[in-house]
Amino acid sequence: MSARLIPASTKLTQPYWDATRRGELVIQFCQACSQSTFPPRAHCPDCGSSKLQWRQVSGKGTIYSYTIAHRPPHPVFADQCPMAIAVVELEEGPRMMSNIVDVELENVTVGMAVQVAFESIDDSDVMLPVFSPVKTN
Numbered sequence: 001m002s003a004r005l006i007p008a009s010t011k012l013t014q015p016y017w018d019a020t021r022r023g024e025l026v027i028q029f030c031q032a033c034s035q036s037t038f039p040p041r042a043h044c045p046d047c048g049s050s051k052l053q054w055r056q057v058s059g060k061g062t063i064y065s066y067t068i069a070h071r072p073p074h075p076v077f078a079d080q081c082p083m084a085i086a087v088v089e090l091e092e093g094p095r096m097m098s099n100i101v102d103v104e105l106e107n108v109t110v111g112m113a114v115q116v117a118f119e120s121i122d123d124s125d126v127m128l129p130v131f132s133p134v135k136t137n
């Protein structure tokens with residue numbers, strides 16, 4: 001089994017990775033115009049303000065687009081394929097790329113309601129956000 005890639009945090013992304021360790025998904029909100037944004041940025045993409053504040057979001061969203069990767073995009077993913085790679089549109093607006101887990105891959109659909117979960121990566125203390133279908137009862 002290959003070692004997985006572990007995201008490196010930067011000064012900009014540290015609050016995001018700190019939150020995932022607490023089991024929380026956070027994104028930035030502009031304090032000048034209220035726009036939500038992801039991935040992490042130094043300035044609001046709408047108004048240019050640098051007054052961005054991290055806030056926890058619901059972790060709920062829908063699948064905007066997806067693909068099933070049969071060939072690993074990098075050798076370290078070999079033992080995870082086939083896997084669902086998706087763009088998830090969060091309830092709060094921004095879209096994020098992630099994996100869809102805990103579902104038969106043939107059942108993944110655009111528009112599917114999903115909920116964030118957090119996966120540890122090997123022996124690191126990094127928790128990676130992934131999404132699984134919302135259970136309907």
Ligand SMILES: [Zn+2]
Nearest residue numbers: 030033044047
């Ligand atoms: Zn703004």
